[in-house]
Amino acid sequence: MTQNYIGTKLITAWEEIASKNTGTSKTGDPGYAVKYSDGYISWSPKAVFENAYLPIGPDEPTGFIGHDVVEDFIVSHEVLSTDDSVTVQATLVNQIVIAQTVEKASLTTFSSGDWAEVAAQRASQLIEAEVTKHLTFLLACAQNGISFPQIKDEDIEFSDMDTEEIFDEE
Structure with missing residues (x-):
């Protein structure tokens, strides 16, 4: 098949x-x-x-996604502002859109007038961290494979817990 x-x-x-x-x-x-x-x-x-294939560079240590790789994976940013928050939407090379919102109230230090710029920078940092996490996951799969161990029913241990208690509705 x-x-x-x-x-x-x-x-x-x-x-x-x-x-x-x-x-x-x-x-x-x-x-x-x-x-x-x-x-x-x-x-x-x-x-x-x-x-x-995504180039990660000739000098990158195995298991490491460099900042340049992350920046190159993000194609564009769009900043959306309200009176109380800033949302940054980033489009990735694979057309996935990731968004992060930072509320004005969550910022503890900023000079008057520039809170939106600080919020946009923070949201962009959060997006870069998320992209780094996803690319690191992809790299780990490339290095370690994605085969799942074969688990037999007899290898699974069940507790003595009453399953009816778990699923009782309150």
Whole structure:
């Protein structure tokens, strides 16, 4: 049976011109050589590769998402202000929109008149932290895989708790 899969992997790649006709690519087409963790090397057309892989840089330590990567992942910001709050909406390269709101009352120190700027900066920092968290999760999946251990019914231990007590409505 055919199935769809989501995959993540940490690879090393470099730009390389196709040396032969493969699939829809012709000799001389731009692309990337891709080296996988097991040493296998393949080739991918430029557009396909750049749509599938996020560069984290040659010097980034494994397990680390740099600030530049986070900034590049955020395509645009929109700031929406009211008298009492500021909301920043950020659109990511994958078209996901993340929003954070900072209330004027939550700011303890600001000079008169600039609270909205401080709130927008704080909301942007919260968005960057959220994007960092998501990209770190993605990197961890690429490094560690996403296979789930097979759990058998006999391996599951149930407590002596009465399940009817858990689900009783009050």
